[in-house]
Amino acid sequence: MLDRLYLPLLGAVTLLVIALAMVWPQGLGARSPGPFGHTPVQQTPEMKAKILREHNAAQERDKRARDAIRELQTQAIAPSQ
Helix, strand or coil: CCHHHHHHHHHHHHHHHHHHHHHCCCCCCCCCCCCCCCCCHHHCHHHHHHHHHHHHHHHHHHHHHHHHHHHHHHHHHCCCC
């Protein structure tokens, strides 16, 4: 293909892709500008509550696991009679 046709075509395709990226609906990250996009799934109240519940449950599981390990270590060091 001639450079006279190829390079302007490549430039036009590049501008088209940039324009498309500016208006294409976003994924799960930040909201797209203007009339495009929607509230991201992670920012809905239901999902925020679910994420908080999962976080709290994971912290509780970690705490129980640490307590169990601490108890096993205590038993290994000073076994009760």
